[in-house]
Amino acid sequence: MFKKVLIANRGEIALRVIRACKEMGLESVAVHSTADADALHVKFADQAVCIGPPPSRQSYLNIPMIISAAEVTGADAIHPGYGFLSENADFADVCRKCKLTWIGPPPDAMRLMGDKIRARAAMNQAGVPTLPGSTGLNVESDVLENAERIGFPIILKATAGGGGRGMKIVHDREKLVEAWAMGRTEAQAAFGNPEMYMERYCQKPRHIEIQVVADKHGHYTHLGERECSIQRRHQKVIEEAPSAVLPEETRVKLQAAAVRAIESIGYTNVGTLEFLLDSDGSFYFMEMNTRLQVEHPVTELVTGLDLVREQLRIAAGEPLSFDPTEPRRPRGHAIELRINAEDPTTFAPWPGRITALHMPGGLGVRVDTHVYSGYVVPPNYDSLLAKVIVHDVDRPSALRRARRCLDEMVIEGIRTNIPFLRRIVNNPDFIRGDFDTGFVARLLAERSSAA
DSSP states (O other): OOSEEEEOOOHHHHHHHHHHHHHTTOEEEEEEEGGGTTOHHHHHSSEEEEEEOSSGGGTTTOHHHHHHHHHHHTOOEEEOOSSTTTTOHHHHHHHHHTTOEEOSSOHHHHHHHHSHHHHHHHHHHTTOOBOSBOSOBOSHHHHHHHHHHHOSSEEEEETTOOTTTTOEEEOSGGGHHHHHHHHHHHHHHHHSOOOEEEEEOOSSOEEEEEEEEEOTTSOEEEEEEEEEEEEETTEEEEEEESOSSOOHHHHHHHHHHHHHHHHHTTOOEEEEEEEEEOTTSOEEEEEEEOSOOTTHHHHHHHHOOOHHHHHHHHHTTOOOSSOTTSOOOOOSEEEEEEEESBOTTTOOBOOEEOOEEEOOOSTTEEEEEOOOTTOEEOTTSOOEEEEEEEEESSHHHHHHHHHHHHHHOEEESSOOSHHHHHHHHTOHHHHHTOOOTTHHHHHHHHHHHHO
16 A cells, blocks of 8 residues: 555545545645645645646646655655546556556546547447447538438537537537537637537436446446436536436446446446436436546445545555445435535626635535635636535435535625525425436526516
8 A cells, every 4th residue: 555645636625535545544745726825635634735826737737746746745646536637647647657656547548438439439349328429520521411310409529528618519400510610619728629529419318327446356346326417507516326216227227337338448446437318218328437526425425435445445456345246225315515606696606705604514414625714715716615415314305404404504705506506406396306407407597587
């Protein structure tokens, strides 16, 4: 086992990894920009190194500075968290070349699954269902020809990216070329690669993801599914485990497909296979996240497993801490609420100083956060302030607990999306489990029309 872990990240995920390290008897090193000098991950790590000014490209995306910080502090492993460099295979390669243990999957697997076209081909070869689609679209004639073959509506996606950036839904031929051109511009800006591809657009699907984990001893398994259909502009807002409406037969097929997928590419460490579930019960591979997910706590609460600890063990060459051959049924129901620093109506980011803070607590409540009273939310990074995760015996009970937590939570000095989250968890359709990935858009449209 390595002795000292550098966390190449910030915010709540950096603090989350630091806690796991401490509980395993490992030393931790925090890196930070000048904007994060007073952040909690800096205060609670055993050592901290400033790696640059606030812009991410000069700090949290600055590979030479991060490697230098590891060398200066004597760190022998690097955990990338999520976001920033977590899915950068070149960074993983650099870590390995510098004799630093990479706490993540093999770089080759990251490259394969990070290229959406190659990932689709790999999944097809493994027998995992995919939507009808295209290869890379680099000229206008290819765009028109493939759209006619697949049929409208279609969705354009960036080959090198995710998170909704560059993504365009097109319902007719007249708007196709314009959407493709706009998508290319966005993809180039976000990922440095303008290439796009297309798939048949699945209307009113649910977004279901399977948590997978594999060690270096040939053990490949899953830890159940998460329901991630509550999204705004392809960004998740609320996540649950397990899905309240997934038929058992479909659940078994999804889980088997996910395990088959990681085994076919020799994947190790933790990861997530994301699927679209059509209204007819069919499911299709969407993408794979070769890292820890923001929503991993809901899986931890229904399985009783520490996923960061599993990551550390696997990277050190140890086997899984549990028997992967034993069936694992979820224990109760967990819901995660993402608390963001943003206007609850316009969703514009809202940085500033937190003047008063009270986090919810009690039985079955977990809060992952890096903020405190007096903390200044910088304008340079993601607006996530906290994740409130609740757990109870079933979904109705967990929902009641979630509502209580939102009512109990106080964040003053800045605006947050708490009022918007209250609206969702009190919505009758959401309570019934009658929703899909278009739920939030319809909810916002209803408010606009009422106004």
